Amino acid sequence: MAKKSKKQNRQTExxxxxxxxxxxxxxxEYFQRRRPAIYQMLANMELQRVELVVTPGRDDVDMVAxxxxxxxxxxxxxxxxxxxxxxxxxxxxxxxxxxxxxxxxSYVRENFADRILQNIIKSSPVTxxxxxxxxxxxxxxxxVFLGCGLGYHIDALTKKxxxxxxxxxxxxPEKFAVSLxxxxxxxxxxxxxxxxxxxxxxxxxxxxxxxIRRLVSRYMTKDVPFYPFFSTYYxxxxxxxxxxxxxxxxxxxxVISTNWSNYDNELMxxxxxxxxxxxxxxxxxxxxxxxxxxxxxxxxxxxxxDKRVESLKKVRDKVVVVSAGTALRPLLAHGVTPDFHAExxxxxxxxxxxxxxxxxxxxxxxxxxVNEVNPFVPTLFDxxxxxxxxxxxxxxxxxxxxxxxxxxxxxVTNAALSIGHSLGFRQIYLFGxxxxxxxxxxxxxxxxVYGDDTDSSIAKDIQKRVHSAVKKRRVFQTPSVDGGTVYTxxxxxxxxxxxxxxxxxxxSSGTPPDIRNCSDGAVIEGAPWMSEDDFIGQCEENQDRLxxxxxxxxxxxxxxVGSELFIExxxxxxxxxxxVCGEHVRTVKSARLRGRRxxxxxxxxxxxxxxxxxxxxxxxxxxxPQFMVSQLLRGTLQHFLxxxxxxxxxxxxxxxxSFLRIWEQGFLNFLETAPEHFAKVxxxxxxxxxxxWSRRFIGDRDPEFVADVEKVGE
Numbered sequence: 001m002a003k004k005s006k007k008q009n010r011q012t013e014x015x016x017x018x019x020x021x022x023x024x025x026x027x028x029e030y031f032q033r034r035r036p037a038i039y040q041m042l043a044n045m046e047l048q049r050v051e052l053v054v055t056p057g058r059d060d061v062d063m064v065a066x067x068x069x070x071x072x073x074x075x076x077x078x079x080x081x082x083x084x085x086x087x088x089x090x091x092x093x094x095x096x097x098x099x100x101x102x103x104x105x106s107y108v109r110e111n112f113a114d115r116i117l118q119n120i121i122k123s124s125p126v127t128x129x130x131x132x133x134x135x136x137x138x139x140x141x142x143x144v145f146l147g148c149g150l151g152y153h154i155d156a157l158t159k160k161x162x163x164x165x166x167x168x169x170x171x172x173p174e175k176f177a178v179s180l181x182x183x184x185x186x187x188x189x190x191x192x193x194x195x196x197x198x199x200x201x202x203x204x205x206x207x208x209x210x211x212i213r214r215l216v217s218r219y220m221t222k223d224v225p226f227y228p229f230f231s232t233y234y235x236x237x238x239x240x241x242x243x244x245x246x247x248x249x250x251x252x253x254x255v256i257s258t259n260w261s262n263y264d265n266e267l268m269x270x271x272x273x274x275x276x277x278x279x280x281x282x283x284x285x286x287x288x289x290x291x292x293x294x295x296x297x298x299x300x301x302x303x304x305x306d307k308r309v310e311s312l313k314k315v316r317d318k319v320v321v322v323s324a325g326t327a328l329r330p331l332l333a334h335g336v337t338p339d340f341h342a343e344x345x346x347x348x349x350x351x352x353x354x355x356x357x358x359x360x361x362x363x364x365x366x367x368x369x370v371n372e373v374n375p376f377v378p379t380l381f382d383x384x385x386x387x388x389x390x391x392x393x394x395x396x397x398x399x400x401x402x403x404x405x406x407x408x409x410x411x412v413t414n415a416a417l418s419i420g421h422s423l424g425f426r427q428i429y430l431f432g433x434x435x436x437x438x439x440x441x442x443x444x445x446x447x448x449v450y451g452d453d454t455d456s457s458i459a460k461d462i463q464k465r466v467h468s469a470v471k472k473r474r475v476f477q478t479p480s481v482d483g484g485t486v487y488t489x490x491x492x493x494x495x496x497x498x499x500x501x502x503x504x505x506x507x508s509s510g511t512p513p514d515i516r517n518c519s520d521g522a523v524i525e526g527a528p529w530m531s532e533d534d535f536i537g538q539c540e541e542n543q544d545r546l547x548x549x550x551x552x553x554x555x556x557x558x559x560x561v562g563s564e565l566f567i568e569x570x571x572x573x574x575x576x577x578x579x580v581c582g583e584h585v586r587t588v589k590s591a592r593l594r595g596r597r598x599x600x601x602x603x604x605x606x607x608x609x610x611x612x613x614x615x616x617x618x619x620x621x622x623x624x625p626q627f628m629v630s631q632l633l634r635g636t637l638q639h640f641l642x643x644x645x646x647x648x649x650x651x652x653x654x655x656x657x658s659f660l661r662i663w664e665q666g667f668l669n670f671l672e673t674a675p676e677h678f679a680k681v682x683x684x685x686x687x688x689x690x691x692x693w694s695r696r697f698i699g700d701r702d703p704e705f706v707a708d709v710e711k712v713g714e
Contacts, residue, residue, distance in 0.1 A: 024181050028042065028043065041204075049065060049066050050064070050177070050178050062075055063149065063175070075152060076150075079153035080153070080156045083157040090140075092136065096141075096230055097134075098133075098228055099228065102121065107121065110705045111701070115705075116667075117666070124662075125652065125658075126651055133650070134650050135650070135651075135652070136232075136649070137596040139596065140162070141649065143234060145167065147236035151183035158188055164600045164601060165197075165198050165223060165227070165600075166197075166199040169203075169216060171207070171242055196601025196604050196605040197604065202215060202218070202219030209244070212242060213245045213249055217252070224257075255490060257642055260634075267678065267693075268696050270394065272346050272373060272374055272375050276373065277371075279378070281386050282385055282558040283388060283403075284385045288511075289422070291426050293542070297430075298431070298433070299431045300326075300434070301325070301326040301327040301329075301432050302434025302435070303438075304434050305431055307520065309330075312431060322340055322341070322368075324411075324412040327432055328365075332357065340365065340367070340554075345698075355380065366383040368386075368387060371386040371387065371388050371394060387419060388400055396624045398561060405418045411498070421511075426514065430527060432519055436486035437487050476493075481520060481523055499527075516535070572623070575625070576626055581671045584637070587605075588667055588668055599644070599645055600645065606641055611634075613626050640666075644660075647663070
């Protein structure tokens with residue numbers, strides 16, 4: 001071949017450059033049109049640490065990141081070979097060995113959803129002794145691309161193998177930006193445009209391990225159970241830190257089903273709210289108040305409270321104290337009366353706990369309770385104020401979304417922090433928020449309802465009830481504030497993570513608080529530990545000795561909700577529930593369920609639907625009843641999808657179709673029964689004193705439960 005002249009080389013270079021620029025423009029137009037969040041991140045990005053290297057006359061390219069070549073000039077060749085190797089290492093016969101399916105012991109509550117789920121699992125051919133991993137068949141249920149690179153490997157693999165649920169994680173956004181020059185992202189995404197297929201982009205700057213974990217968790221929680229149960233991991237360019245974070249996050253998400261809500265739990269909360277609203281309660285709207293002159297002390301009932309409460313007593317007149325949940329009893333026992341008390345739990349248990357303290361001791365303390373608190377609880381206090389939380393759809397049902405508080409779950413400590421910040425507190429101290437314990441036999445203050453110094457008959461009954469459940473929870477170790485470790489449990493650890501996430505978000509707000517950990521338990525990221533002397537010294541600097549009037553403040557801020565509005569809203573929920581359940585019934589019945597691909601695409605399609613609430617025709621936003629029905633059903637429907645796909649993908653080929661028929665029958669049974677059940681509970685105008693729903697513990701028997709239902713579909 002004749003050698004090209006300099007003019008021809010320049011022309012070739014110009015042609016190549018034009019091709020890359022055209023591809024960039026095409027990709028930007030696609031993301032602007034179909035994935036605007038990604039477009040916003042990319043549109044104005046300046047490349048500072050990553051660059052595309054194009055050598056004139058060569059058919060391949062390179063990427064230089066942080067001054068180092070990633071591909072040695074052979075990006076396309078390297079990536080295609082790597083993709084072929086991944087396929088060779090993951091043949092159809094190779095089982096996916098990640099986490100076990102849920103077993104019947106996970107669904108023992110006496111409600112009709114759990115009974116159906118338990119019977120499905122009992123009918124499954126898969127048992128703990130026969131489980132050998134998941135059979136993927138001729139598809140990849142979930143492929144997790146760890147690193148985007150220049151995208152050639154993603155393009156190559158998605159051409160050669162059908163992937164139902166694809167996930168692309170890139171913790172250096174500049175790398176993804178450079179890939180816009182090299183691959184056609186619209187074409188790649190089109191391979192996931194078929195019904196039941198999905199592609200998740202988890203892209204964001206993350207350098208430290210905690211940042212990487214947040215990135216993965218933020219984007220991939222909704223992909224459960226595809227990630228992590230059926231995930232095949234493709235680690236491009238060997239990003240060790242990213243792989244470590246993804247696998248650690250997988251361990252967290254493998255047990256996320258324990259945090260999924262369920263229909264009867266949501267119904268209990270809605271029933272509680274109905275009684276509270278009919279009583280004509282006032283609620284505290286979210287408002288951004290000026291900074292308070294005194295610091296706020298949020299008190300939990302961890303074991304270190306007994307030791308550190310003396311330092312709190314020494315500066316009592318210089319701080320505002322809020323007791324969170326079970327902390328009220330030990331605080332009063334130590335001689336500290338809080339300025340107000342906060343509650344989050346909807347269980348009847350809370351009424352029993354507070355009654356056991358004695359109404360004469362708590363009557364005058366202002367109560368700040370979530371709207372779904374058990375309706376008997378407000379009868380114990382003279383001054384009651386409700387609050388709505390934004391991670392609940394009940395405010396949307398009443399048109400109060402803008403006045404609800406964010407990040408209140410899963411513990412009342414979260415709620416107290418979130419509301420305290422809104423009320424203007426910028427210096428916040430955490431007492432008794434241990435999230436861990438040195439002694440496995442002592443995980444609460446000795447003076448709490450779970451402590452050794454509490455011996456009332458109600459306390460003993462509650463301790464016995466809780467102890468049996470707690471014994472089943474795995475105990476493990478986590479870093480402690482003294483540099484060692486303390487024991488913790490999954491519920492404590494989950495609560496700790498949630499508080500850390502809340503602190504992280506508050507610190508990113510326009511008015512970041514200074515939060516200090518005055519508990520002697522687990523490390524709380526974002527809340528540095530503070531000694532007793534430092535706490536006292538810092539509080540002594542405050543010169544404000546005026547009493548904090550919580551009741552007066554709440555009176556001035558609070559508003560009323562008309563009971564008529566709520567009753568009408570419930571009727572709208574009933575109609576929407578019938579509509580949504582009917583749509584799901586038609587979806588399941590119309591699905592062809594003969595193999596693994598059918599199962600994966602149905603479950604993935606429904607999984608995506610559960611996280612979207614579309615606006616009705618002619619409207620710009622979903623209605624309150626739509627949001628409420630989504631909340632009522634989502635957790636339980638997730639459980640049905642989780643049980644179905646895990647046991648289905650673990651079934652041998654000869655057993656698969658028969659299991660799918662059993663699962664389908666049980667799923668339809670729930671969907672066809674739920675609307676009638678809702679109407680019986682919510683629209684029959686029951687009296688609170690005689691209504692068994694108003695005296696329920698979380699996880700209690702559903703009062704409408706029929707015990708003799710033994711077979712799926714009956």
